[in-house]
Amino acid sequence: MNILVSIRNPLDDGITSFFEKIATSSFGETWVEMNTIISCFFVFFFLIAFMFLFSKEKRTIGILMFVSLIITFLMNDLVFKNIISRNRPFVDLNIDPLGFHIDGYSFPSGHSALSFSGASTFFFYYLFISKRENKTYLAYSIIFLVIAFLIALSRIALLHHYFTDCLAGSLEGIIFGLIVVLIYKYLILKRLKKSS
Numbered sequence: 001m002n003i004l005v006s007i008r009n010p011l012d013d014g015i016t017s018f019f020e021k022i023a024t025s026s027f028g029e030t031w032v033e034m035n036t037i038i039s040c041f042f043v044f045f046f047l048i049a050f051m052f053l054f055s056k057e058k059r060t061i062g063i064l065m066f067v068s069l070i071i072t073f074l075m076n077d078l079v080f081k082n083i084i085s086r087n088r089p090f091v092d093l094n095i096d097p098l099g100f101h102i103d104g105y106s107f108p109s110g111h112s113a114l115s116f117s118g119a120s121t122f123f124f125y126y127l128f129i130s131k132r133e134n135k136t137y138l139a140y141s142i143i144f145l146v147i148a149f150l151i152a153l154s155r156i157a158l159l160h161h162y163f164t165d166c167l168a169g170s171l172e173g174i175i176f177g178l179i180v181v182l183i184y185k186y187l188i189l190k191r192l193k194k195s196s
Helices: 010-023 028-052 059-084 089-093 110-128 135-157 163-195
Strands: none
Touching: 010 089, 010 135, 010 163, 028 059, 028 110, 028 135, 059 110, 059 163, 110 135, 110 163, 135 163
16 A cells, blocks of 8 residues: 555645646646746756766766766666655646656656756765865855756646655755765775875
8 A cells, every 4th residue: 555645645735736726727838838848957967967077177076976866766766666656646636737648656756856866966076075165166056956946846836746756856866966975985085095
Protein backbone atom coordinates (compact mmCIF):
# COMPACT_ATOMS: atom_id res chain seq x y z
CA MET A 1 0.00 0.00 0.00
CA ASN A 2 1.31 3.41 -0.94
CA ILE A 3 1.53 5.44 2.27
CA LEU A 4 1.73 8.78 0.43
CA VAL A 5 -1.53 8.08 -1.38
CA SER A 6 -3.34 6.61 1.62
CA ILE A 7 -2.63 9.63 3.86
CA ARG A 8 -4.37 12.81 2.71
CA ASN A 9 -2.13 15.84 2.93
CA PRO A 10 -4.00 19.17 3.26
CA LEU A 11 -0.93 21.14 2.16
CA ASP A 12 -0.55 19.13 -1.05
CA ASP A 13 -4.31 19.26 -1.70
CA GLY A 14 -4.50 23.03 -1.15
CA ILE A 15 -1.52 23.90 -3.33
CA THR A 16 -2.62 21.49 -6.08
CA SER A 17 -6.15 22.93 -5.99
CA PHE A 18 -4.77 26.47 -6.34
CA PHE A 19 -2.69 25.58 -9.40
CA GLU A 20 -5.52 23.49 -10.87
CA LYS A 21 -7.75 26.60 -10.82
CA ILE A 22 -5.08 28.61 -12.64
CA ALA A 23 -4.39 25.85 -15.20
CA THR A 24 -8.08 25.52 -16.04
CA SER A 25 -8.79 29.29 -16.11
CA SER A 26 -8.80 31.59 -19.14
CA PHE A 27 -5.14 32.35 -18.34
CA GLY A 28 -4.46 28.61 -18.20
CA GLU A 29 -2.98 28.13 -21.68
CA THR A 30 -0.41 30.91 -21.19
CA TRP A 31 0.30 29.65 -17.66
CA VAL A 32 0.95 26.13 -18.93
CA GLU A 33 3.20 27.31 -21.78
CA MET A 34 5.23 29.55 -19.46
CA ASN A 35 5.73 26.80 -16.88
CA THR A 36 6.53 24.22 -19.55
CA ILE A 37 9.43 26.40 -20.72
CA ILE A 38 10.68 26.92 -17.15
CA SER A 39 10.34 23.19 -16.47
CA CYS A 40 12.73 22.39 -19.33
CA PHE A 41 15.50 24.47 -17.77
CA PHE A 42 16.73 21.47 -15.72
CA VAL A 43 18.81 20.64 -18.82
CA PHE A 44 20.64 23.90 -18.08
CA PHE A 45 22.60 22.21 -15.28
CA PHE A 46 23.82 19.46 -17.60
CA LEU A 47 24.89 22.12 -20.12
CA ILE A 48 26.73 24.14 -17.46
CA ALA A 49 28.54 21.02 -16.24
CA PHE A 50 29.47 20.16 -19.84
CA MET A 51 30.78 23.68 -20.51
CA PHE A 52 32.87 23.57 -17.33
CA LEU A 53 34.69 20.50 -18.67
CA PHE A 54 36.37 22.72 -21.28
CA SER A 55 37.72 25.17 -18.71
CA LYS A 56 40.86 24.08 -16.87
CA GLU A 57 39.86 26.24 -13.92
CA LYS A 58 36.32 24.80 -13.67
CA ARG A 59 36.85 21.24 -14.90
CA THR A 60 36.70 19.74 -11.41
CA ILE A 61 33.36 21.37 -10.61
CA GLY A 62 32.05 20.23 -14.01
CA ILE A 63 33.00 16.62 -13.24
CA LEU A 64 31.50 16.82 -9.74
CA MET A 65 28.27 18.27 -11.14
CA PHE A 66 28.04 15.43 -13.68
CA VAL A 67 28.66 12.81 -10.98
CA SER A 68 26.04 14.37 -8.72
CA LEU A 69 23.50 14.66 -11.55
CA ILE A 70 24.01 11.04 -12.63
CA ILE A 71 23.77 9.67 -9.08
CA THR A 72 20.66 11.78 -8.44
CA PHE A 73 19.01 10.59 -11.66
CA LEU A 74 19.75 6.91 -10.99
CA MET A 75 18.60 6.99 -7.37
CA ASN A 76 15.52 9.09 -8.11
CA ASP A 77 14.17 7.41 -11.23
CA LEU A 78 15.33 3.84 -10.72
CA VAL A 79 15.01 3.48 -6.96
CA PHE A 80 12.88 6.03 -5.08
CA LYS A 81 10.06 6.49 -7.61
CA ASN A 82 9.62 2.74 -8.06
CA ILE A 83 9.59 2.05 -4.33
CA ILE A 84 7.10 4.80 -3.49
CA SER A 85 4.93 4.59 -6.66
CA ARG A 86 2.89 7.73 -6.08
CA ASN A 87 0.47 8.88 -8.80
CA ARG A 88 0.90 12.28 -10.39
CA PRO A 89 -1.66 14.96 -9.43
CA PHE A 90 -3.15 15.13 -12.92
CA VAL A 91 -3.84 11.39 -12.71
CA ASP A 92 -5.56 11.77 -9.34
CA LEU A 93 -7.52 14.80 -10.58
CA ASN A 94 -8.23 13.23 -13.98
CA ILE A 95 -7.05 16.31 -15.90
CA ASP A 96 -3.91 17.09 -17.88
CA PRO A 97 -3.27 20.74 -18.69
CA LEU A 98 -0.61 19.82 -21.25
CA GLY A 99 -2.98 17.59 -23.16
CA PHE A 100 -0.68 14.57 -23.17
CA HIS A 101 0.06 11.81 -20.72
CA ILE A 102 3.40 11.63 -18.93
CA ASP A 103 4.45 8.20 -17.74
CA GLY A 104 6.15 7.51 -14.46
CA TYR A 105 5.52 8.12 -10.83
CA SER A 106 5.44 11.42 -9.01
CA PHE A 107 7.48 11.11 -5.80
CA PRO A 108 10.12 12.50 -5.65
CA SER A 109 10.27 15.03 -8.48
CA GLY A 110 13.12 14.25 -10.86
CA HIS A 111 13.27 17.77 -12.29
CA SER A 112 13.53 19.22 -8.78
CA ALA A 113 16.12 16.66 -7.72
CA LEU A 114 18.34 17.20 -10.76
CA SER A 115 18.06 20.99 -10.63
CA PHE A 116 18.98 21.20 -6.97
CA SER A 117 21.68 18.56 -7.44
CA GLY A 118 23.44 20.70 -10.05
CA ALA A 119 22.90 23.99 -8.21
CA SER A 120 23.93 22.68 -4.80
CA THR A 121 27.02 20.89 -6.11
CA PHE A 122 28.19 24.21 -7.53
CA PHE A 123 27.31 26.01 -4.28
CA PHE A 124 28.95 23.47 -1.95
CA TYR A 125 32.09 23.27 -4.11
CA TYR A 126 32.70 26.97 -3.74
CA LEU A 127 31.67 26.93 -0.09
CA PHE A 128 33.88 24.01 1.03
CA ILE A 129 36.66 23.63 -1.53
CA SER A 130 37.39 26.79 -3.47
CA LYS A 131 39.33 29.25 -1.37
CA ARG A 132 38.33 32.18 -3.54
CA GLU A 133 36.74 35.22 -2.02
CA ASN A 134 35.09 35.95 -5.35
CA LYS A 135 31.55 37.32 -5.07
CA THR A 136 30.88 36.22 -8.66
CA TYR A 137 30.72 32.58 -7.58
CA LEU A 138 28.31 33.43 -4.79
CA ALA A 139 26.15 35.32 -7.30
CA TYR A 140 26.20 32.33 -9.68
CA SER A 141 25.28 30.02 -6.81
CA ILE A 142 22.30 32.19 -5.90
CA ILE A 143 21.20 32.38 -9.56
CA PHE A 144 21.50 28.59 -9.93
CA LEU A 145 19.49 28.00 -6.74
CA VAL A 146 16.78 30.44 -7.88
CA ILE A 147 16.57 28.64 -11.24
CA ALA A 148 16.29 25.31 -9.41
CA PHE A 149 13.50 26.73 -7.22
CA LEU A 150 11.60 28.02 -10.28
CA ILE A 151 11.91 24.62 -11.95
CA ALA A 152 10.50 22.89 -8.86
CA LEU A 153 7.66 25.42 -8.68
CA SER A 154 6.87 24.92 -12.38
CA ARG A 155 6.45 21.17 -11.81
CA ILE A 156 3.79 21.89 -9.18
CA ALA A 157 2.15 24.54 -11.38
CA LEU A 158 1.89 22.06 -14.27
CA LEU A 159 0.17 19.55 -11.93
CA HIS A 160 2.90 17.01 -12.62
CA HIS A 161 3.92 16.92 -8.97
CA TYR A 162 2.55 17.58 -5.54
CA PHE A 163 4.35 20.08 -3.31
CA THR A 164 5.85 17.27 -1.21
CA ASP A 165 7.19 15.58 -4.38
CA CYS A 166 9.15 18.72 -5.24
CA LEU A 167 10.23 19.33 -1.65
CA ALA A 168 11.58 15.77 -1.39
CA GLY A 169 13.25 16.01 -4.82
CA SER A 170 14.88 19.31 -3.89
CA LEU A 171 16.19 17.90 -0.61
CA GLU A 172 17.41 14.79 -2.41
CA GLY A 173 19.35 16.92 -4.91
CA ILE A 174 20.87 19.04 -2.15
CA ILE A 175 21.92 15.95 -0.19
CA PHE A 176 23.53 14.23 -3.19
CA GLY A 177 25.28 17.48 -4.17
CA LEU A 178 26.66 17.81 -0.64
CA ILE A 179 27.73 14.16 -0.45
CA VAL A 180 29.60 14.32 -3.78
CA VAL A 181 31.46 17.49 -2.76
CA LEU A 182 32.34 16.12 0.69
CA ILE A 183 33.59 12.82 -0.76
CA TYR A 184 35.75 14.78 -3.16
CA LYS A 185 37.08 17.03 -0.39
CA TYR A 186 37.77 14.43 2.29
CA LEU A 187 38.68 11.36 0.24
CA ILE A 188 39.87 12.26 -3.24
CA LEU A 189 41.42 15.69 -2.67
CA LYS A 190 43.16 14.49 0.49
CA ARG A 191 44.73 11.56 -1.38
CA LEU A 192 45.80 13.80 -4.25
CA LYS A 193 47.53 16.16 -1.81
CA LYS A 194 49.31 13.26 -0.04
CA SER A 195 50.59 11.80 -3.31
CA SER A 196 52.02 15.11 -4.53
